[in-house]
Amino acid sequence: MSRLVVVSNRIAIPDGSKSAGGLAVGILDALKNTSGLWFGWNGEISEISGEDDQDELSVVEDDGITYASVPLDQNDYDLYYCQFSNAVLWPALHYRTDLVDFQREAWDGYCRVNDLLAKRLQPLIKDDDILWIHDYHLLPFASALRKLGVKNRIGFFLHIPFPTPEIFNAVPTHDELIKMMSEYDLLGFQTESDRQAFLDNLSQLTSLEQTDSGTHQAFGNTFTTGVYPISIAPESIKEMAEGPLPPKMAAIERELREAQNIISCERLDYTKGLPERFLAFEALLEKFPQHRGKVRYTQIAPTSRGDVQAYQELRHQLETEVGRINGKYGSMNQTPLFYLNQHFQRSLLMKLFRLTDVGLVTPLRDGMNLVAKEYVAAQDPADPGVLVLSQFAGAANELTSALIVNPYDRDDVAAALDKALTMPLAERQARYNDMMAVLTKNDIANWRETYLRDLHNLTLHGGQ
CATH class of the missing domain: 3.40.50.2000 (Glycogen Phosphorylase B;)
Known part of the structure; x- marks a missing residue:
């Protein structure tokens, strides 16, 4: 050989x-x-x-x-x-x-x-x-x-x-x-x-x-x-997601259960469409007021190439947008948008993916985007979350049962988020099963x- x-x-x-x-x-x-x-x-x-x-x-x-x-x-x-x-x-x-x-x-x-x-x-x-x-x-x-x-x-x-x-x-x-x-x-x-x-x-x-x-x-x-x-290796992702929660996550789980949850996770990069994503979430709260006070969006974006000017400017832009959106739609007992500029262990992320209702993956351009595939593989088959995915991610060619959106169109993304948050269980399961069949056939x-x-x-x- x-x-x-x-x-x-x-x-x-x-x-x-x-x-x-x-x-x-x-x-x-x-x-x-x-x-x-x-x-x-x-x-x-x-x-x-x-x-x-x-x-x-x-x-x-x-x-x-x-x-x-x-x-x-x-x-x-x-x-x-x-x-x-x-x-x-x-x-x-x-x-x-x-x-x-x-x-x-x-x-x-x-x-x-x-x-x-x-x-x-x-x-x-x-x-x-x-x-x-x-x-x-x-x-x-x-x-x-x-x-x-x-x-x-x-x-x-x-x-x-x-x-x-x-x-x-x-x-x-x-x-x-x-x-x-x-x-x-x-x-x-x-x-x-x-x-x-x-x-x-x-x-x-x-x-x-x-x-x-x-x-x-x-x-x-x-x-x-x-x-x-x-x-990806879907079985490995599934095992990480199903594993017992560490003690520090017990409080997080209780907090997550108090609202519907949207999650995104990628490194801080201008290709990921993070400012556009924040504006789409704002459009959700503006155009679909029934979700106000009932939904929470968590964006995890650890620093990437922090010494490059374009990335420093992006981080500042995101921090400004978070403050503005939370100031507009937050309350004394509810913060709609959490922006975490820090690294999380992969096994912990898979558990977070499993606990959330919507995975929001909307890069402006991406070769594949494995986070989209990991989000699907981490879901509970009995009660899966919904993937909202950019048409400009390579994964959109395979995960066609996701809600495919144009990341430049904030109203399109907002409407997809509303659909994901209100989707019946049977449809969520059908979409999950379709995507898992693809991931199982074409694994790493x-x-x-x-x-x-x-x-x-x-x-x-x-x-x-």
């Missing part, structure tokens, strides 16, 4: 302090089964700068998996991670070209770090390894490996959206990025819209041909594209196995 090598911007080196989440849940089993290697940045900033310093490679063995990681120096971290990845690619790929801050120096740093990481990884690669690269930080990584002579199968999966040419063309180096991405053997996307947007970008830059077998040819490269919507294991099967079945790069 070929060994799996996973490369991601950050790697989850086990230390026994917390359970795996996110990407780790999806790949750890595959890494264990192949005695695989996980490679990436360890999150540390090195005081020493130097591309030839191989001593900084750290290797840890745990439970049959090899974790290999390197630090970045401050300059590379600033240029590759803070500036190009998160001030250019993140907003551009989420259709926020107004927030793109392009600097040529940052582009050079982004490419340099990808080259540096490729050089660190190359000596660790075996001839029959299969490589799986993850997310927007590493768009040029296959190109960097090919320059070093690596001919292994190299797959890529993009966890966030991919924009149409009209949007992506705003990135000055979009043409170079597209060409570099064509050096992967398999490019995986969350939705068909994302996959097609990538191909549309390609076809604007060069001749794009498709073979009878479904592969594409461009820039002298042959590659395949596919749609692989990432998912199916996502991983489908992608790796397709990657394994490809011919090696260059037809070897």
Whole structure:
């Protein structure tokens, strides 16, 4: 069996302090089964700068998996991670070209770090390894490996959206990025819209041909594209949600029972549509006065990239809106909107999801949004809550029994919230059962196995 090598911007080196989440849940089993290697940045900033310093490679063995990681120096971290990845690619790929801050120096740093990481990884690669690269930080990584002579199968999966040419063309180096991405053997996307947007970008830059077998040819490269919507482990979520409540939650449960409850949870980010969501809740209280004093909305949004100006401004905006809405619709004994800028343990969140009546997930643009899937999986089948979901989240392509809304239309979201809060039990159960059938069929294991099967079945790069 070929060994799996996973490369991601950050790697989850086990230390026994917390359970795996996110990407780790999806790949750890595959890494264990192949005695695989996980490679990436360890999150540390090195005081020493130097591309030839191989001593900084750290290797840890745990439970049959090899974790290999390197630090970045401050300059590379600033240029590759803070500036190009998160001030250019993140907003551009989420259709926020107004927030793109392009600097040529940052582009050079982004490419340099990808080259540096490729050089660190190359000596660790075996001839029959299969490589799986993850997310927007590493768009040029296959190109960097090919320059070093690596001919292994190299797959890529993009966890966030991919924009149409009209949007992506705003990135000055979009043409170079597209060409570099064509050096992967398999490019995986969350939705068909994302996959097609990538191909549309390609076809604007060069001749794009498709073979009878479904592969594409461009820039002298042959590659395949596919749609692989990432998912969750629904049984694991269900177990966390059903587990006994910790003592500190007993009071919370009693308090929640006093009203109908809407809950949202995501990191603080301008792509999540939080200001629009607050205004939609205000519209609910304004247009459906029967809910006043009887509904509570809790927004959990831990700080993300707090040193970035756009995020600081967002936090201030939300705090202002909370005060205004509560001042308008609150009373001495009832606060309608709670905004918690703090982190909650995942197991605790699943229990909170189970205790609430409505899950409100309305990003302005999202690759998938696993919170939507987690909310559904956490529900009590006998008395499930209702999911209100943005049409611009990748999850909306699968969870079609949610109440699908346009997050830019506050009246649409308010009407959906009213429908969710008044929905009969039989309809709630039917919608829940439909969505659980989808999540059970396409769980995180199916996502991983489908992608790796397709990657394994490809011919090696260059037809070897």
